[in-house]
Amino acid sequence: MAGQHDPTAQGLTAPGPGPRLGRSFFAEDVLDVAPALLGSLLTVGPVTVRLTEVEAYAGESDPGSHAFRGPTPRTQVMFGRAGHLYVYFTYGMHWCANVVTGTEGHASAVLLRAGEVVGGEEVAAGRRAGIARRDWTRGPARLATTLGLRGEHSGADACGDSGIAFHAPGTHVPASRIRTGPRVGVSGAGGDAAAYPWRFWLADEPSVSVYRAAKPRSRRPGA
Numbered sequence: 001m002a003g004q005h006d007p008t009a010q011g012l013t014a015p016g017p018g019p020r021l022g023r024s025f026f027a028e029d030v031l032d033v034a035p036a037l038l039g040s041l042l043t044v045g046p047v048t049v050r051l052t053e054v055e056a057y058a059g060e061s062d063p064g065s066h067a068f069r070g071p072t073p074r075t076q077v078m079f080g081r082a083g084h085l086y087v088y089f090t091y092g093m094h095w096c097a098n099v100v101t102g103t104e105g106h107a108s109a110v111l112l113r114a115g116e117v118v119g120g121e122e123v124a125a126g127r128r129a130g131i132a133r134r135d136w137t138r139g140p141a142r143l144a145t146t147l148g149l150r151g152e153h154s155g156a157d158a159c160g161d162s163g164i165a166f167h168a169p170g171t172h173v174p175a176s177r178i179r180t181g182p183r184v185g186v187s188g189a190g191g192d193a194a195a196y197p198w199r200f201w202l203a204d205e206p207s208v209s210v211y212r213a214a215k216p217r218s219r220r221p222g223a
Helices: 030-036 121-127 140-147
Strands: 041-044 047-057 085-090 094-100 109-119 164-167 178-181 199-202
Touching (some): 041 109, 094 140
Antiparallel strands (some): 041 047, 085 094
């Protein structure tokens, strides 16, 4: 369609997915997994999104992480096997989704911040009625809504038969297109841009969310 964003024009991915990402892909350090997810395709039921922005959270060693003070009933999944989803409720109105990384017993996860719908457009449009296409998945809550991810998906295995799967990009994503910076809305020590430049995004992507510094609040936005 004329005027529609074409990822192939920037060499980010080719039509169609690459191989499915398995457990071994996610069972690596979160700072390696996060940028490697850029350009990958996430399918949840009928909708597929090409990921353009993510954030890394390193659990008990990361003051910006929900798991910084150890496991709780909500965050227990982050201490489990890599490749499972951690989905949480925030601001009393939104769901946000993460994928668990690293080794079992040590919490870490990648927050799925933004992307572009590349499959299941009719379903996505129904879920985002009245919203401009660019904004369907521009931000973690919007992404989760468009994909239909909710609390019942927390713990779902994206490497199993849950109907949720990640696939590698159709072509290599060049490192020159990857940008890094401070995480969005993280307050306190975890928001230190020099110590935690752990937001990763693809340059020149209209779906990438706008950076906003943290405001005082009791809840952090990331995993």
